Amino acid sequence: DVKVTQSSRYLVKRTGEKVFLECVQDMDHENMFWYRQDPGLGLRLIYFSYDVKMKEKGDIPEGYSVSREKKERFSLILESASTNQTSMYLCASSFTGVRDRGLETQYFGPGTRLLVL
Amino acid sequence: DAKTTQPNSMESNEEEPVHLPCNHSTISGTDYIHWYRQLPSQGPEYVIHGLTSNVNNRMASLAIAEDRKSSTLILHRATLRDAAVYYCILRDVVQFGSSYKLIFGSGTRLLVRP
Numbered sequence: 001d002v003k004v005t006q007s008s009r010y011l012v013k014r015t016g017e018k019v020f021l022e023c024v025q026d027m028d029h030e031n032m033f034w035y036r037q038d039p040g041l042g043l044r045l046i047y048f049s050y051d052v053k054m055k056e057k058g059d060i061p062e063g064y065s066v067s068r069e070k071k072e073r074f075s076l077i078l079e080s081a082s083t084n085q086t087s088m089y090l091c092a093s094s095f096t097g098v099r100d101r102g103l104e105t106q107y108f109g110p111g112t113r114l115l116v117l
Numbered sequence: 118d119a120k121t122t123q124p125n126s127m128e129s130n131e132e133e134p135v136h137l138p139c140n141h142s143t144i145s146g147t148d149y150i151h152w153y154r155q156l157p158s159q160g161p162e163y164v165i166h167g168l169t170s171n172v173n174n175r176m177a178s179l180a181i182a183e184d185r186k187s188s189t190l191i192l193h194r195a196t197l198r199d200a201a202v203y204y205c206i207l208r209d210v211v212q213f214g215s216s217y218k219l220i221f222g223s224g225t226r227l228l229v230r231p
Contacts (some may be wrong), residue, residue, distance in 0.1 A: 001223070035221075040223065041223075042197075042204075042221040042222050042223050042224070043217075043219075043221035044221075062160075090160050090161070091160075091221075092160070092161075105163040106153075106163070106219060107162075107163075108160030108161050108162065109160050110158075110159055110160055111158075111159070111160050
């Protein structure tokens with residue numbers, strides 16, 4: 001079974017702190033994603049990465065950065081946490097299908113619920 | 118981006134079939150229809166996907182209208198474990214490498230009565 005793990009289920013931080021959210025997948029997937037989920041807004045893509053050291057901005061990258069130094073690990077960084085970044089953060093991964101390009105299933109982790117005070 | 122419209126919530130009795138509708142009137146010819154669901158306190162999980170023909174797998178069936186402007190996810194016998202938010206999603210291919218993103222709407226919250 002594909003497993004995507006996230007470093008914390010719950011996290012409480014103070015405004016201005018630097019926050020690291022870690023995600024690890026064990027299926028050798030090329031693609032990894034960070035989403036945030038907020039009531040009434042659904043899931044929104046923050047960043048994704050299609051290879052080691054490669055990254056692309058999603059729909060709401062402001063206030064976030066990412067790091068992918070190893071294939072299995074994708075980190076989301078909040079450089080200076082703000083209260084409007086209180087949210088559920090979801091990591092996902094997928095392989096790159098050659099024959100069925102674009103149909104790759106995304107596998108999600110359990111999420112990290114971040115509260116910024 | 119093509120959008121989908123789903124009812125906010127639906128209810129079903131346990132052991133009965135459930136039909137979850139989705140409208141996507143602006144779907145393009147190459148958009149695939151994906152369904153994911155999110156159980157309480159978990160990340161979303163893949164359910165099924167299709168392009169034009171109806172699809173079946175062990176979890177559900179997907180019925181796609183002939184004009185592709187709507188689709189229906191069918192759970193043949195709802196169980197309490199099927200209580201979740203169900204998302205109907207159109208694939209958005211990002212023309213960079215082979216990555217793509219899923220655009221999640223607000224989904225349909227399915228309540229299953231025992």
